[in-house]
Structure formats: C-alpha cells, structure tokens
Amino acid sequence: xxxxxxxxxxxxxxxxxxxxxxxxxxxxxxxxxxxxxxxxxxxxxxxxxxxxxxxxxxxxxxxxxxxxxxxxxxxxxxxxxxxxxxxxxxxxxxxxxxxxxxxxxxxxxxxxxxxxxxxxxxxxxxxxxxxxxxxxxxxxxxxxxxxxxxxxxxxxxxxxxxxxxxxxxxxxxx
Numbered sequence: 280x281x282x283x284x285x286x287x288x289x290x291x292x293x294x295x296x297x298x299x300x301x302x303x304x305x306x307x308x309x310x311x312x313x314x315x316x317x318x319x320x321x322x323x324x325x326x327x328x329x330x331x332x333x334x335x336x337x338x339x340x341x342x343x344x345x346x347x348x349x350x351x352x353x354x355x356x357x358x359x360x361x362x363x364x365x366x367x368x369x370x371x372x373x374x375x376x377x378x379x380x381x382x383x384x385x386x387x388x389x390x391x392x393x394x395x396x397x398x399x400x401x402x403x404x405x406x407x408x409x410x411x412x413x414x415x416x417x418x419x420x421x422x423x424x425x426x427x428x429x430x431x432x433x434x435x436x437x438x439x440x441x442x443x444x445x446x447x448x449x450x451x452x453x
Contacts, residue, residue, distance in 0.1 A: 365447035390432035
C-alpha cells in the first residue's frame with residue numbers, strides 16, 4: 280500500500296510529535312523556540328500564534344470577525360498555528376488510536392471542516408491548511424481508502440511527525 284504520510288524518522292524537515300502534548304508545549308521544548316502566552320518565538324523573533332479550542336474564537340473577535348454570521352456551529356480545533364510568514368492557519372488534529380472506534384469516521388470530516396475555517400478566515404485573507412498527526416495504528420490496510428481521501432480533498436496527514444518546514448516554522452539545529 281502506498282501511503283503519502285511521512286514517518287517520524289525524517290528530522291531534517293520536522294520533528295517527531297507523539298501527540299502526548301499540545302503544540303505549544305511541544306514547540307516550547309524545542310531548541311531556539313520560546314513561548315509567551317500563545318505567541319511562539321524562534322531565536323527571539325515572533326514566528327507564530329497558537330490557538331486551542333475556544334482561543335481561536337478570541338482571535339476572530341480581535342479581528343472583528345463574527346463567526347455566527349458566517350457558520351452555524353463552532354468548530355473547536357485540537358490545535359491551530361497561525362504562521363506569520365506564510366499567512367496561513369494550520370489546523371492540527373491529533374488522532375491516536377489503539378483500537379477501532381469513532382476516530383475512524385472523524386478522519387472523513389477534514390474537507391468540510393477546512394472549508395468552514397476558510398469561510399471564517401476569508402475576510403482576513405488568511406489561508407487554511409488542515410493536517411492530521413496520526414499514530415502508526417492508521418498505517419493498517421483498512422485505512423488506505425480514508426488516507427487516500429484525505430489527500431484527494433487537499434488535506435494532509437503525517438505519522439507521529441510535525442512538518443515544521445512545510446508549515447513555515449524554522450527547524451531547530453542539533
């Protein structure tokens with residue numbers, strides 16, 4: 280089976296991300312990175328802002344976007360990262376599974392959710408990308424169709440790996 284996700288061994292373009300922590304905590308532990316509130320710095324330069332769950336709606340409010348005039352129900356991202364240099368909000372959903380369950384169907388919602396986020400951010404001219412971070416459970420043959428679908432609707436997934444370079448964040452040097 281050909282799977283388009285990238286494994287965690289490729290540390291030249293990103294970092295192993297096991298999903299045991301949120302993105303803010305993860306980045307704060309990387310060389311060169313620091314965090315103040317929800318602002319992410321690399322070598323003391325602001326590079327991103329993060330929003331978890333309801334914090335995303337505070338960001339919209341700060342920018343005079345009334346979500347309820349645009350979509351009918353709030354979406355609550357596990358994590359999201361607004362990368363300043365790319366003017367892009369990356370929705371990051373971490374899905375770790377050890378037995379079959381409801382996560383299976385949640386993977387099929389990325390297209391709808393991405394479009395909802397695009398509607399919310401269109402007035403701000405901010406691009407949206409939707410990324411799943413998956414554990415190795417999803418490498419099973421039974422997930423081939425859903426993984427193909429994720430790519431077909433221009434969403435992304437990675438296995439236990441966060442592609443910092445792909446989302447426009449600096450890669451720490453060892």
